[in-house]
Every structure is written in C-alpha cells, then in structure tokens.
Amino acid sequence: MYRYDEFDQTFVDQRVEQFRSQTSRRLSGELTEEEFKPIRLMNGLYLQLHGYMLRVAIPYGTLNALQMRTLADISETYDKGYGHFTTRQNIQYNWPKLEDTPDILADLASVEMHAIQTSGNCIRNVTADHWAGVAADELADPRPVAELIRQWSSLHPEFSFLPRKFKVAVTGAPADRAAVKFHDIGLRMHLNDAGERGWEVIVGGGQGRTPMVGVTVREFLPEEELLGYLEAIMRVYNLFGRRDNKYKARIKILIHETGAEEFSRLVEEEYARAPRPSVEVERKELDRISAYFAPPQYETLSALQPDLEGRKLENPEFARWVRTNVGAHRVTGYGIVNISLKPAGGIPGDATAEQMRTVADLAERFSHSEIRVSHHQNLVLPDVKLSDLHEIWTVLSADGMGEANIGLLGDIIACPGLDYCALATARSIPIAQSISRQFSDPSRLEDIGPLRVNISGCINACGHHHVGHIGILGLEKKGKEFYQVTLGGHSGTDASIGGVLGKGFSEDEIAGAIETIVDTYLGIRGDSESFLECIRRVGTPPFKEALYAPA
Numbered sequence: 001m002y003r004y005d006e007f008d009q010t011f012v013d014q015r016v017e018q019f020r021s022q023t024s025r026r027l028s029g030e031l032t033e034e035e036f037k038p039i040r041l042m043n044g045l046y047l048q049l050h051g052y053m054l055r056v057a058i059p060y061g062t063l064n065a066l067q068m069r070t071l072a073d074i075s076e077t078y079d080k081g082y083g084h085f086t087t088r089q090n091i092q093y094n095w096p097k098l099e100d101t102p103d104i105l106a107d108l109a110s111v112e113m114h115a116i117q118t119s120g121n122c123i124r125n126v127t128a129d130h131w132a133g134v135a136a137d138e139l140a141d142p143r144p145v146a147e148l149i150r151q152w153s154s155l156h157p158e159f160s161f162l163p164r165k166f167k168v169a170v171t172g173a174p175a176d177r178a179a180v181k182f183h184d185i186g187l188r189m190h191l192n193d194a195g196e197r198g199w200e201v202i203v204g205g206g207q208g209r210t211p212m213v214g215v216t217v218r219e220f221l222p223e224e225e226l227l228g229y230l231e232a233i234m235r236v237y238n239l240f241g242r243r244d245n246k247y248k249a250r251i252k253i254l255i256h257e258t259g260a261e262e263f264s265r266l267v268e269e270e271y272a273r274a275p276r277p278s279v280e281v282e283r284k285e286l287d288r289i290s291a292y293f294a295p296p297q298y299e300t301l302s303a304l305q306p307d308l309e310g311r312k313l314e315n316p317e318f319a320r321w322v323r324t325n326v327g328a329h330r331v332t333g334y335g336i337v338n339i340s341l342k343p344a345g346g347i348p349g350d351a352t353a354e355q356m357r358t359v360a361d362l363a364e365r366f367s368h369s370e371i372r373v374s375h376h377q378n379l380v381l382p383d384v385k386l387s388d389l390h391e392i393w394t395v396l397s398a399d400g401m402g403e404a405n406i407g408l409l410g411d412i413i414a415c416p417g418l419d420y421c422a423l424a425t426a427r428s429i430p431i432a433q434s435i436s437r438q439f440s441d442p443s444r445l446e447d448i449g450p451l452r453v454n455i456s457g458c459i460n461a462c463g464h465h466h467v468g469h470i471g472i473l474g475l476e477k478k479g480k481e482f483y484q485v486t487l488g489g490h491s492g493t494d495a496s497i498g499g500v501l502g503k504g505f506s507e508d509e510i511a512g513a514i515e516t517i518v519d520t521y522l523g524i525r526g527d528s529e530s531f532l533e534c535i536r537r538v539g540t541p542p543f544k545e546a547l548y549a550p551a
Contacts, residue, residue, distance in 0.1 A: 001292060181214045201229065228277050431510055
C-alpha cells in the first residue's frame with residue numbers, strides 16, 4: 001500500500017498545525033461559527049444534530065493494522081469507543097469535542113492518515129473496488145491510479161472551489177464492485193483489440209434528489225492519458241456547472257441539461273485545445289506509485305484443501321460462512337475474507353474499538369497486515385490462505401463479526417439517519433435493526449439468496465436506497481416518519497435505479513412490508529432466479545398487489 005514521502009508528511013503535518021490555530025481562534029471567539037465553517041469542513045469536521053462529527057479519509061478503502069489500531073485508540077480516547085464505516089470507505093466519529101480535533105488529526109498524521117477531502121466542494125476521497133489487487137476477475141489493480149488521482153487533485157488550484165462536491169470511483173475489473181456508474185466520474189478498465197489497457201470514462205452518475213446513471217463519454221481512453229482527460233472534464237464542469245442553486249450544481253445536472261452528446265463534445269474540444277499534463281510525467285509517477293502496491297510474496301499452495309473441506313463438513317455454520325463471506329482470490333490457495341459489520345439487530349457499519357483491534361490482529365497474522373473497507377460498510381482481509389479460514393472465523397465469531405450474510409438480506413446498508421444527522425427526516429438505524437432481526441435465520445437468508453436492502457434517512461440518499469434491490473427512504477409527513485419502498489435498484493455493471501412501489505409505511509409496518517415482498521418473490525421466482533432477476537422479469541405489479549390490495 002502507498003507510503004507517505006517527505007512531501008506527503010509535511011503537507012499533512014502543516015495542515016494539522018494550521019487547524020490547531022484555527023480551532024483555538026474559534027474556541028476563543030475570535031472566529032464565529034459561520035467563519036469557522038469552511039475551515040472545519042476542509043478538515044472533515046461537520047456540525048451534526050447533537051454535536052461535531054469527524055470524517056476520516058481511508059483513500060480507496062485501504063489501510064494497515066497499525067492504522068486500524070490508531071482508529072480504535074482514537075475512538076476510545078476522544079469518542080465513545082466505536083467508529084462508523086461509511087459507503088465512501090471512510091470512518092466517522094460521531095462524538096468528538098471541538099477542542100480535541102487537532103489532537104485527533106495529529107494522531108492520524110502520525111500513521112499517515114488525515115481527514116482532508118472528506119467534505120466541501122472539492123474532489124472527495126477517491127474510492128475503489130474493495131477487492132482491488134486480489135480479485136480473480138481483475139485486469140489490473142486500480143489503486144495506483146486512485147492514489148495518482150488523489151495526489152493530482154489534493155492541491156490543484158482549479159478544483160479547490162468547485163460548484164459542488166465531486167466523487168470519483170475506480171475499478172480494474174469487469175464486475176463493478178465500486179458503483180462507478182453512480183459517481184461524478186467513474187473509471188472502469190478495459191482491454192482494446194490490441195490487448196492494451198485503457199479506461200471507460202463514465203460521467204454524471206449520482207443519487208440524492210435526482211438519481212441518475214452515469215453516461216459513457218469515452219469508451220476507451222489510453223491509460224497514460226487519464227489525468228489530461230480528467231482535467232478537461234473538470235474544466236468543463238467548472239465553466240458551465242451551476243453555482244446559483246446547490247441542488248442543481250452537480251455535474252449530473254449539467255449533463256442532463258446540456259445533453260450527453262453535447263457535453264462529450266465540449267470535453268473533447270477542451271481536451272484537444274488546452275494544455276495537459278505530460279504523458280511521460282504521468283507514466284513516471286504511476287510507475288513510482290505502483291511500486292508501493294507490489295503484491296506480497298504468496299506461497300505456492302494447492303487448490304485442494306482437505307483440512308478446510310473437513311472443517312466445513314464438521315461445522316455447517318462455518319461452511320455457510322465460507323460460502324457467503326469468502327471471495328475468489330487470483331492466487332491458488334488463497335481467499336478474500338469479507339467481515340460483516342452487520343450482526344442481527346446491530347447498527348450497520350459500526351465497529352467497536354475492540355473489534356477494530358481484533359481485525360488489526362487478524363490482518364497482521366493472516367493477511368500481510370492489510371485491511372480494506374468496502375462501500376457496503378464492511379471490512380475485508382484481502383490475502384488469506386484457505387487453510388487459515390477456520391481460525392479467522394472462530395476469532396471473528398467470538399467478537400461478534402462472524403455473521404454469514406455478505407450480499408444477503410442481512411447485509412443492510414444504512415446511513416446514520418435522524419439519530420445523528422441534521423439533514424435527516426427519519427431514522428434509518430432502528431429500521432435496519434428491525435429488519436435484520438426479522439431476517440436473522442442464516443438458513444433462510446441463504447435460501448432467499450442475493451438481496452441488497454439499502455436505507456436512507458432523507459432524500460440525500462447517503463444510504464444508497466436508489467440502488468438497493470429493495471430501497472427504503474425515510475421521510476417526514478405531518479410530524480410522523482414514514483418509509484417509501486423502491487424495487488429493482490442495482491449499483492453493478494448493469495446499473496439501475498429502483499422504482500417507487502406506492503405509498504409509504506410507518507415504522508411499525510416497514511419490516512412486515514419487506515417480509516411480504518420477500519414472500520412474494522419466493523412464491524414466483526424461477527429456478528435459480530435471484531431477486532433482482534425476478535424483478536426485472538415480472539416488474540413490480542405482483543409486489544404492489546401483495547402489499548396494497550384490499551384484504
């Protein structure tokens with residue numbers, strides 16, 4: 001993984017000291033809250049419903065054991081003993097004190113971490129496939145490119161005050177695990193007919209008030225031309241993006257109003273006209289960064305693992321966990337362990353300090369000290385020998401992280417909602433807890449099969465409800481919370497936005513409504529047909545009838 005050079009460390013250290021001075025001025029009253037707001041947002045500090053919230057960057061979701069232990073220590077020293085992993089592969093602390101935040105940032109800087117670019121109208125923390133570098137289907141590890149984009153964008157003067165926040169996601173695999181079609185810019189690697197690597201450039205995706213699937217503006221961009229092309233996109237956005245209305249300031253609205261064809265023309269014209277970064281410098285920098293992502297020394301292992309098979313036969317619960325939580329690794333004899341932070345009745349994405357330390361210990365012992373954060377609010381050990389799976393599962397289970405539900409109905413995405421967020425109109429966490437308790441039987445979850453439930457507490461869609469196979473949007477009406485249901489969303493390669501079923505449900509009704517939807521699916525599905533495939537085949541009428549038809 002990437003390691004700071006002298007410039008990186010100096011930059012982050014200086015930012016910490018600047019913010020220490022700025023915080024002192026705010027505490028003394030020299031700065032008003034309104035004057036302090038843009039300063040704190042540049043350092044990841046939000047003012048939420050009950051107090052401040054600090055969002056820490058985990059670039060492209062990669063961190064090491066030492067960094068994870070530091071996150072655990074921060075949660076105990078400055079917060080309430082836990083952290084919340086988010087859909088942007090970050091971690092949030094919900095209860096820091098303002099006077100402590102410079103010390104928190106200093107602790108982060110000591111292990112090459114920061115909170116820069118986690119807020120404000122800038123290019124936010126770049127996200128990537130959480131299986132990057134190890135996935136069996138991958139063409140190339142996208143993390144060096146994600147790091148290149150991070151470095152290129154961090155101090156770029158043209159991108160420090162954009163019309164609105166800007167999100168970039170990168171994947172090096174044909175299977176999209178990074179939701180690239182729902183980002184302002186999504187990059188997906190392809191091979192051309194000559195076997196050369198290049199990028200499909202997708203622009204204008206997003207969720208929120210106006211959900212849109214991104215459009216492809218370049219089918220194949222040569223790998224070494226990336227930064228020049230991204231600059232052309234950003235310049236067009238800076239020139240024509242709206243600044244008079246924040247609800248219409250995202251690049252997706254610009255593309256919608258301009259038209260995808262005309263937007264592509266403007267980008268190509270800008271790319272041909274304007275000066276661009278040197279291809280040679282870009283290649284040199286990418287090579288330099290790539291050296292930090294060299295794969296570990298894997299052992300030569302057999303595909304046959306008699307001990308593993310024996311353990312699975314002896315213990316059905318372990319066998320189920322292997323089926324649901326272990327992904328295919330590119331190296332024979334290894335697996336990708338996906339750690340669920342979604343226990344039945346738990347808060348999706350939350351991890352205690354003890355759990356973070358457990359994961360750090362496991363990473364050191366079994367995964368070359370590396371950990372990933374997924375945009376599904378789970379954790380990943382990317383390089384695990386199959387022979388170590390049983391011991392890992394045993395340790396995880398003892399610490400409340402052995403749930404066998406990755407990609408199943410219990411693996412719910414949820415935003416903090418009205419329990420924390422000042423923008424929320426309804427609670428998300430209690431709904432997620434209620435549904436996960438109702439679907440806590442692992443055998444039933446496996447029988448239902450792949451099914452993603454995503455919950456947002458307001459129209460801003462931080463819980464990605466638009467792309468849930470079942471999406472739930474919490475709203476307020478006449479002083480009461482109610483929950484609107486959508487069906488058919490998907491964030492993968494064949495991306496789609498869920499369609500609204502009908503009138504919403506109360507807090508007491510929503511878990512039962514999900515039960516009815518699932519029962520309806522089980523009654524009409526074809527052989528080996530997933531929930532999403534069923535929805536796409538039959539549409540929503542059977543589900544509407546089951547939910548809304550008079551008794």
